[in-house]
Amino acid sequence: MEEQKRPIGEDWLALWIGLGIFVLGLGAFAGVNVLGWGAKVNVWIDAAKAVVPVSGAFKEMPSIVSLILTYLFMLGLMLIAARCMRADIKKFAAGFTLVFWISYGCWFTGHYAYIAATPDVLAKYGINWSLNLTGEAGFIVALLAGLVIGNFFPKLAAFMGEATRPELYIKTAIVILGAGLGAKAAESMSLASAILFRGLCASVEVYLIDWAVVYLVARTVFKFNREWAVPLASGISICGVSAAIATGAAIRARPVVPIMVSSLVVIFAVVELLLLPFIAQALLWTEPMVAGDWMGLAVKTDGAAIASGAIVDALVRAKALAMEGIHYQEGWIMMPATTSKIFIDFFIGIWAFVLAIIWCSKIECRGEVKAVEIWERFPKFVLGYMLTFVLLLAFSLSSPEALKAAKGATSQMDAFRVLFFVMTFFTIGVISNFRKLWAEGIGKLAAVYLLCLFGFIVWVGLLISYIFFHGIKPPLVVG
Template sequence: MSLKTKQFNIHEDWTVVILGFLIIAISIFIYLPLVPVFKWSNSTDLQNDVFSIENIKVLFLQFIYFLGFGITGVFLVGKSIKNFLKGFPFVYGLTVLALIIAGNTTIKGLNLEAVIFSLIIGLSVGNFFKLPEWFRASLSAEFFVKIGLVLLGTSVIFSDILKAGSLGLIQALVVVLSVWYFAFWVCKKLKVDEELALMISSAVSICGVSAAIATAGAIKGDSKKLSYVISMVLVTAIPMMIFMPIIAKYFGFQEAVTGAWLGGSIDTSGAVVASGSLVGETALKISTIVKFSQNVLLGIAAFAISVYWTYAQNKSADVVASKPTLGVIWERFPKFVIGFIGASLIFSFLISTEVRDGVKESLKNLQGIWFALAFTSIGLETNFKDLFSNNSKKPLYAFLTAQLFNVIITLIIAFLLFSK
């Protein structure tokens, strides 16, 4: 018999906001978790650094830390604590394995993010081994994702947005709006379901993985669809990272134009930095500014998408009601977006630069691990047949078409704004 909490049953979105701010407060005032070492180049590094006694202690303390917050979350939402206690160590172990693989310097050089290995490992285990139903029921992918998104807000600093410069912000706005609407239009033309269309449009136009995750959270999207979108983002980022600098060099594009093109077209931040570095210092600087300018639109986009989705759901559920009331919008609005925006405001205006810099690395590490835990869970609960079925061809065509439009329109805007 599973142990279920009867006293509490708080909405999951409010729970993640509470836990997100609790993590931030503890990091600032009480305990700052150490960042484990995952970087290694050879077997010697692996043995002496990653598997050293000191690092294993850090990993164990980190496990207790995440387990504690996980139990608290399960308790607040009224789910089975017993099942979570039995299942989480396995999920955490697989996630650490993914982080170690991603920590290899060769892998880092290819800018393959830890979440892709979390997803692959989860898919492999979930499809080649029969997992008990209680274990699948204990998986908390959406819960992990939302906590990561609240913590992501701590890295969106308004003073940095201003430093990005007017040209970077102008390009970001034009690219995001034009590419998002084009991608959504293509998806509708190809009869891709609206839920998947929203994820694809955000992933292509804003900032890849983070945008897809935020959109899925805003509309309470299907985790299988999310894993498919993430797979497309990560797979296409690699050839774009390699070939776009080559194309720019062949045609003799100016470095500033190339940087703006790379930053606006490539979906993952790591790939943007890598491709910009291949071109030159100016290209690296401009590409980073443009990509960051797009990233800061994430919270606004999540808010707008959640309002739109609430309206669309209300309309489909009740054809008599032409508009949803404010009460309905608030009821269906994803409250974790409030946590994301609140964290951004606090770290922008209420926290000193010294304190912010002191906790930045640790919070980024925690955010990354929450995301990695989420994708391990998504992989474990996803079937290969669902992920690569024939029905997935149309979303793939829509994604590739939108990505091609993104590359072309971003290059035109980059020439208009950054060429001398």
């Protein structure tokens, strides 16, 4: 009998899917719009005019054709991923179809002019008011829709279960995001360099301060043993699910331990996602880069952190425009959130390796730790993010024409990146069944999480963000 191949993990799949879309998008440099048919949603009053192909080269293509092609392309990519993960293909296809169309419906709804229009374009749509949330309101709509399904329609949530994979979606989106940020960085190289350096410094704080404090609280105040305290400290202070699982494996914790911690991470990430962006808009709209970095340091899980950065980017830009007529360029406020989270991810493998050495040499003495473990635990999608960022930055800096081509290429990639983002929001909501998780007996763990997160980590993150990003402003929209 032929030995069954080992499933490929979401980390590797996100890397290759993201790089695949990146390579296809590069066709724009040669004048070939490989992804130009991708469906893009504009702010709308007339629903019939909302969806258009992302490239003007396909302006004659009917919207419904663009949308169906986008769905089929995404479905094809995800079915390849499902096969590599040894998932049930039929269940995945059915579940993903619902995930895609509900997510797209939420994204579409979020672009309704009365929700999304900013003050400078109200006259264009013939309206005199709006919620002023920009099109990124679709992320919030998707999250709320997911929460409703996850908590009130469990059968529907179970039907989509095979395709409810927020980590796969967000990691793929981050790989593609690197290209867009690389092109943006080329427009203002000095600012981008400052963000990268300050983001690195701010991220180090997570490991040197937050982890130690949470571990100490878990051990001394709540009397958890080391097996529980390590994944709990990692999940609360570092990067949520990935950190809890990686460090749990490093110390050979029972599988149930990081799984329970990961469940808590998702719940509290949703709470943070619903609250912190609006707090940042209210208190930090005059310090936009502080607001962005705060999301990267305070909100756990890659999906929720990057998503909250996107929401803050939209909310702060909208308020700055409404209050003072300042029109910041899109994406720059999100950049420090992404940068901090990526650097945090970058060090997860190293941190897990350090803990593995300590546990093997000082606590359990189960044998020598090999250097290959650092590679096994290193988040591979981070390599994709770094590669797409560096390549697009290098291309964009080569000439003004290359920068223009890079903007066209990344606009086509972004048509698919935002879909991965919105599916992340939706599926985070779907898996956040609060009653089920509470019934599993995670009350004591939740107490540690609540105390450390809102009593310490959120506010220390804000202080660190203020120290490193105070006074830095995004570039303004010209013209």
